[in-house]
Amino acid sequence: MNVLVTLNSNYIKPLKVMLTSLFVNNPGEIFHIYLMHSSLKEDEVALIDAYISSFCGKLFEVKIEDKYFQNAPVVLHYTKEMYYRLLAYKFLPRELDRILYLDPDILVINPVAEFYNTPLDGYLYAAAYHDVLAVTEINRIRLYPYKSAHTSIQGYCL
Numbered sequence: 001m002n003v004l005v006t007l008n009s010n011y012i013k014p015l016k017v018m019l020t021s022l023f024v025n026n027p028g029e030i031f032h033i034y035l036m037h038s039s040l041k042e043d044e045v046a047l048i049d050a051y052i053s054s055f056c057g058k059l060f061e062v063k064i065e066d067k068y069f070q071n072a073p074v075v076l077h078y079t080k081e082m083y084y085r086l087l088a089y090k091f092l093p094r095e096l097d098r099i100l101y102l103d104p105d106i107l108v109i110n111p112v113a114e115f116y117n118t119p120l121d122g123y124l125y126a127a128a129y130h131d132v133l134a135v136t137e138i139n140r141i142r143l144y145p146y147k148s149a150h151t152s153i154q155g156y157c158l
Contacts, residue, residue, distance in 0.1 A: 001029055001116050002099040004092070006036040006084040009044060015104035016051055022108040023055040029113065031057040034092060034099065036084045038064040062091050 003022070007015055022031065033052050035045070049059040069083040084091075085101050092099065100116050102108070118126055 001026075001112065002032045002034060002096055004034045004036060004085065004088055004099045004101045005104050006081045006088075006101075007104045008037060008039050008079050008081050009041070010079075011081075011104045012040075012044060012048065015048065018102060018104050018106055018108065019052065019055070019057075021106075022102070022112070023057070025108050026111050026113070029111075031055075032060060033057055034060045034062055036062040036064060036088065036091065037081060038066050038068070038084075039081075064091060 005015060005018075019033070031052075035048060037045075040048075045059075045061055049061075052059045064084055068087065069080045072080050072083050074080055088099070088101070098116070100112065115126075120126060
């Protein structure tokens with residue numbers, strides 16, 4: 001399964017917690033972790049790579065130039081790296097048919113295979129949202145379906 005994470009150095013510890021919960025709650029699954037960042041140091045990437053490898057996963061580093069989202073609003077935990085998922089399709093390998101984006105500061109408490117393999121039936125993405133009235137209305141506007149020439153996505157697992 002392909003998993004995308006975006007982060008800076010401040011989220012390495014939470015990432016390791018998320019990855020542990022992902023690996024432990026998905027026994028037998030092999031994960032390809034795509035790490036999108038612009039500022040991690042080589043030793044930090046090596047540490048993350050070793051950690052993922054210890055669970056038989058594979059790390060793919062996707063380094064983003066600083067110019068992307070340099071003027072994006074950032075506040076506290078809303079870093080510019082948070083925005084990278086919005087342009088992920090520009091930086092990920094074209095041969096990827098499907099990838100699951102996970103925030104680095106979550107816990108994965110259930111297997112993800114069923115969700116990962118959800119048929120998208122021509123949609124570009126599937127998204128989870130908070131079912132709170134104020135957030136629901138914002139998500140209705142934010143996630144409103146739109147037309148695109150690229151609406152056919154097929155799932156597969158490497």
